[in-house]
Amino acid sequence: MKKKRILSGMRPTGKLHIGHYVGALENWVHLQDKYESYHLIADYHVLTTDLNTTNIYSDTIDMLIDWLAAGLDPVRSPMFRQSQIKEHTELYLIFSMLITANRLERNPTVKEQARALHIEQIIYGHLGYPVLQAADILLYKGNAVPVGEDQVPHIEITREIARRFNNQYGEVFPEPEALLTKFSRLPGLDGAAKMSKSLNNTILLSDEPEIVKSKLRKAVTDPQKIRRNDPGRPEICLIFSYHRKFNPSQVQQIETDCRSGALGCVDCKLNCSEKISSFLAPIIDKRKHYEANMKEVLDILSDGEARGKKAAKETMSEVHDKMKFG
Ligand code: TRP
Numbered sequence: 075m076k077k078k079r080i081l082s083g084m085r086p087t088g089k090l091h092i093g094h095y096v097g098a099l100e101n102w103v104h105l106q107d108k109y110e111s112y113h114l115i116a117d118y119h120v121l122t123t124d125l126n127t128t129n130i131y132s133d134t135i136d137m138l139i140d141w142l143a144a145g146l147d148p149v150r151s152p153m154f155r156q157s158q159i160k161e162h163t164e165l166y167l168i169f170s171m172l173i174t175a176n177r178l179e180r181n182p183t184v185k186e187q188a189r190a191l192h193i194e195q196i197i198y199g200h201l202g203y204p205v206l207q208a209a210d211i212l213l214y215k216g217n218a219v220p221v222g223e224d225q226v227p228h229i230e231i232t233r234e235i236a237r238r239f240n241n242q243y244g245e246v247f248p249e250p251e252a253l254l255t256k257f258s259r260l261p262g263l264d265g266a267a268k269m270s271k272s273l274n275n276t277i278l279l280s281d282e283p284e285i286v287k288s289k290l291r292k293a294v295t296d297p298q299k300i301r302r303n304d305p306g307r308p309e310i311c312l313i314f315s316y317h318r319k320f321n322p323s324q325v326q327q328i329e330t331d332c333r334s335g336a337l338g339c340v341d342c343k344l345n346c347s348e349k350i351s352s353f354l355a356p357i358i359d360k361r362k363h364y365e366a367n368m369k370e371v372l373d374i375l376s377d378g379e380a381r382g383k384k385a386a387k388e389t390m391s392e393v394h395d396k397m398k399f400g
Pocket of ligand 1: 081082083084085114116119206207210211219221225
């Protein structure tokens with residue numbers, strides 16, 4: 075039986091952090107076994123919130139290396155940039171005719187993003203963010219899209235556009251499903267609900283042990299646990315959530331000893347840094363391999379782009395046929 079296809083994507087924001095790993099990448103790596111996977115670097119999407127493209131290329135390469143280091147397999151799963159496959163923009167234009175401005179204005183994720191970034195007048199391209207995303211997914215006839223909660227409205231719009239196209243011109247597109255990432259979202263080092271580059275509260279996949287140690291040393295813990303023997307509340311401690319993920323075999327003991335006051339924060343953090351660093355060690359090794367062999371990285375990208383392009387062209391030729399262009 076033919077495997078179902080996944081299209082997953084991220085905007086290239088440079089080096090990834092362990093929150094990206096837990097929230098998305100880890101899942102993508104596993105999904106490669108079950109699905110035919112296409113991985114998109116959504117570089118045009120960056121423009122919706124940041125017009126400065128000075129670092130776009132280095133951010134792209136940094137992210138790609140992290141994808142590879144974390145276990146995405148370039149042989150099975152092509153990886154490519156949106157900007158290099160012109161069919162994205164072409165399908166985006168066609169799709170922009172199949173949805174009303176009003177529908178896009180109601181999108182809660184775009185509204186939330188605009189609010190968070192203090193955007194008062196939203197640009198046309200930002201409003202169209204989910205239309206470009208629909209083109210990303212449907213160009214490869216993705217059946218499933220692994221995403222977090224916040225992306226569900228975009229997938230809903232993708233389904234509506236697919237339906238609208240199929241009704242108007244004939245069946246070309248599947249109606250993709252969101253595969254919700256069961257995420258234990260990792261809190262940031264400052265105690266914020268999530269890690270994010272802009273909050274500067276992250277542990278990078280590429281952080282060496284010394285860096286991890288010094289970042290954790292400065293991290294906040296339970297403010298009521300001041301002295302070593304004060305009882306702590308693991309449920310509000312971000313270090314404890316990291317133990318849950320990276321130190322499952324000791325997590326119960328840590329909980330008991332934190333509550334009783336037997337375990338102090340300094341030791342607990344040291345232990346946690348070690349566990350995170352042993353998890354990161356193979357990723358860092360692979361990253362070093364790719365950094366020393368940049369040609370291999372660029373070959374992977376151009377191979378991915380050739381394969382992406384092939385699939386994209388096939389779909390566009392069906393689209394042109396159905397629409398009587400050509
Ligand atoms: N919107 C996604 C994000 O912000 C990135 C993205 C762009 C994407 N195109 C996609 C995700 C296609 C999945 C499928 O994370």
